[in-house]
Amino acid sequence: MKNMSPRKRNPVECLPLATGSQEKARGDDLASVYDRRLKTYDPAGDNVRKFLDLLAVRINRSLAVSLVACVHCGMCVDSCHYALTHPGDSTMTPVYKADQIRRIFKRRLDWTGRIVPWWVHAATPASDEDLNRLKNIVFGTCSACRRCTLNCPMGVDTASLVRFTRGLLTELGIVPEGVFNVSRDEWETGNQMAVTPLDYLGTLQWMRDDLRTDPKLSGLEIPVVRPDCDFMYTINPREIKFDPRSIAQAAKIFHLAGERWTLPSAGWDQTNFGMYSGDDRLGGYIARNLYEAAVRLRAGRIVISECGHGFRSTRWEGYTWAEYDQNIPSESVVRTLKRYLKEQRIRVDKSKNALPVTFHDSCNIARSGGMTEEPRWVLNEVCSNFQEMHPNRTENYCCTGGGGLLSMAEYRPLRLESAAVKARQLEATGAKLVCTMCHNCVDGLNDVVKHYKLDMKIVQVLELVENALVY
Amino acid sequence: MSPLLQFIEDKVQIAALFFMVAVYTIRIFWLFKFRAVRERSLPEGKARAGVAYSLSNVVLPWAMESTRKNPWFYIQFVVFHLGVTAAISATFIIPYAPHWLASSDIVAAFQAVMGAALAVGIWRFIRRLHSPALRAISTPDDFAAILLMIAYFALGILAVPNRAERGEGPMIAFFILTAFFLIYVPFSKISHYLYYPFGRVFLGRTLGRRGVFPVRKSASGRRAEGDQGR
Numbered sequence A: 001m002k003n004m005s006p007r008k009r010n011p012v013e014c015l016p017l018a019t020g021s022q023e024k025a026r027g028d029d030l031a032s033v034y035d036r037r038l039k040t041y042d043p044a045g046d047n048v049r050k051f052l053d054l055l056a057v058r059i060n061r062s063l064a065v066s067l068v069a070c071v072h073c074g075m076c077v078d079s080c081h082y083a084l085t086h087p088g089d090s091t092m093t094p095v096y097k098a099d100q101i102r103r104i105f106k107r108r109l110d111w112t113g114r115i116v117p118w119w120v121h122a123a124t125p126a127s128d129e130d131l132n133r134l135k136n137i138v139f140g141t142c143s144a145c146r147r148c149t150l151n152c153p154m155g156v157d158t159a160s161l162v163r164f165t166r167g168l169l170t171e172l173g174i175v176p177e178g179v180f181n182v183s184r185d186e187w188e189t190g191n192q193m194a195v196t197p198l199d200y201l202g203t204l205q206w207m208r209d210d211l212r213t214d215p216k217l218s219g220l221e222i223p224v225v226r227p228d229c230d231f232m233y234t235i236n237p238r239e240i241k242f243d244p245r246s247i248a249q250a251a252k253i254f255h256l257a258g259e260r261w262t263l264p265s266a267g268w269d270q271t272n273f274g275m276y277s278g279d280d281r282l283g284g285y286i287a288r289n290l291y292e293a294a295v296r297l298r299a300g301r302i303v304i305s306e307c308g309h310g311f312r313s314t315r316w317e318g319y320t321w322a323e324y325d326q327n328i329p330s331e332s333v334v335r336t337l338k339r340y341l342k343e344q345r346i347r348v349d350k351s352k353n354a355l356p357v358t359f360h361d362s363c364n365i366a367r368s369g370g371m372t373e374e375p376r377w378v379l380n381e382v383c384s385n386f387q388e389m390h391p392n393r394t395e396n397y398c399c400t401g402g403g404g405l406l407s408m409a410e411y412r413p414l415r416l417e418s419a420a421v422k423a424r425q426l427e428a429t430g431a432k433l434v435c436t437m438c439h440n441c442v443d444g445l446n447d448v449v450k451h452y453k454l455d456m457k458i459v460q461v462l463e464l465v466e467n468a469l470v471y
Numbered sequence B: 001m002s003p004l005l006q007f008i009e010d011k012v013q014i015a016a017l018f019f020m021v022a023v024y025t026i027r028i029f030w031l032f033k034f035r036a037v038r039e040r041s042l043p044e045g046k047a048r049a050g051v052a053y054s055l056s057n058v059v060l061p062w063a064m065e066s067t068r069k070n071p072w073f074y075i076q077f078v079v080f081h082l083g084v085t086a087a088i089s090a091t092f093i094i095p096y097a098p099h100w101l102a103s104s105d106i107v108a109a110f111q112a113v114m115g116a117a118l119a120v121g122i123w124r125f126i127r128r129l130h131s132p133a134l135r136a137i138s139t140p141d142d143f144a145a146i147l148l149m150i151a152y153f154a155l156g157i158l159a160v161p162n163r164a165e166r167g168e169g170p171m172i173a174f175f176i177l178t179a180f181f182l183i184y185v186p187f188s189k190i191s192h193y194l195y196y197p198f199g200r201v202f203l204g205r206t207l208g209r210r211g212v213f214p215v216r217k218s219a220s221g222r223r224a225e226g227d228q229g230r
């Protein structure tokens, strides 16, 4: 960037742009590439100008305030797990990361930055190389956990600035390969793991048949497209692809609670990679699929399986991205479980979960979703030895796999270094089980546990409730 | 009092103040030219309660980990801004209500507050120079802001006794610097107080609707009293 003071760069900032998947997608003539929903990188595309134009068009009022309000006080520094684990590296601080887009905004749109750029370090990217560096900062050094946002006295929403910048770069195809691949799958198949309808229905049938081997569950159904139900259940494709036990656990509990529920045949993916890539159009497309499925089925509500960013995008952000006024209530399955327990629609024996268990708050659910008490209430009902993690709730640390980082292999070493904070936090609980209500956190925490050799198992709320069932 | 001091105390200040108000008005229009995003999800909590909580965090140092764990920083913040308030008040009191400064105790109180703020200012300047994390993000505007404030507090300490007969130099300098501030501040980071309410309101509204704000729980792990088992 012009006017940037020379200093030592973090090696992550220098990682090259990998475009192998993009070239293949172009070669395969994918529909999403052809009709330009999925953008690919064009080295001759005047990308800097496009970036600046997009910035000016897409910026909204609250982002503009976050860009002008920062006083460079540094209060956010100690809230970030990257900064805490890299005390000598000033490029890891939230304010440094936000400043990379802030200086471009100032140069392009703000008064002082336009007239005397050097006075406020305003700068314009000079080349695609600078845009690639920006990509590495916003995708590779931030899990968009929003911890810094809640610790900024000015209310600067650094996590939203990071997502906004990601969205601009996504429009130019300047994204990590993993982000491109998952976005491609979502655009092409309507779900982020390219699960086919056959896989989907086959897995549901398999889970149903498996559950029915229990004579007490012989009448159990996993209904698909049943209209007029109390709720439409939506899941994470990971549940189909890698861990369908959670679908079976939910189905068993719903059955025992006497619930009238259904899954849709399309629009069942409650996850949304648009949240991570910053692509509101992708976000809106996936969210709308889901909302419209619920309307088609005349469902009483939408229930979202355990997933942090899925909950945040389906319950909150998706309506804005899709420009869709919410017309059906929606909730996390953990709240549904709480209702069953309160209404005694299911019976549990907490002594069945005797191992010490702690709870990890997903960033998207606690800091951006407003749900911290329900999982604790449920865990206290179904576990005999619940121990709080510190800090917790809105102050909890990220699993370090947030922000889509699990799909970006090139940033894994830095992510695992930054996970030292989480590892210490987990270890201090003395728990044997770490419960979380997010599939992404399960994978993120499993990485932490493995890397730091902790003697802990990661579980989810549904699993513990199912294990405590008495029927 | 010389006609020059009188002119600088009064006419120049009023003109500069008008300039500042005009620039701020334009600035707010500029901010509101950026599109607002309409929330379309059904709320879980109350936006207003979120806004109130968000705005009150300035007096709730325990509400944010960053201030809870750095009480020294919070105290500095309070002292520094009390000094700013004292200095700004002095610019009105000296020309328009000089009798308020007739008591030497009141003058001493003003000087003590501005002296403490000056000490904090020097400390902050050193911190900005010394901390690699802060150095990496600091701009000439950041350094100028703190140096100007240090100079302002120093001149304020000399000016509040309001004894023109003992020499008008410090008073003239104080009022010239005030006028300069009024003109320069809208273009510098010192105008953060203009954005503060917007930043807090926008964040508070978003997180209030979602039930994140007001944070219902202490991070210590006690059960939320308001949790009625939704």
Ligand code: SF4
Binding pocket: A069, A070, A071, A072, A073, A074, A075, A076, A077, A094, A095, A151, A152, A153, A154, A155, A156, A158
């Ligand atoms: S983002 Fe907030 S806490 Fe961080 S430096 Fe800027 S104003 Fe301070």
Ligand code: SF4
Binding pocket: A079, A080, A081, A082, A093, A094, A097, A141, A142, A143, A144, A145, A146, A147, A148, A149, A158, A159, A162
């Ligand atoms: S959002 Fe989280 S990871 Fe990103 S800068 Fe802020 S604290 Fe760090």
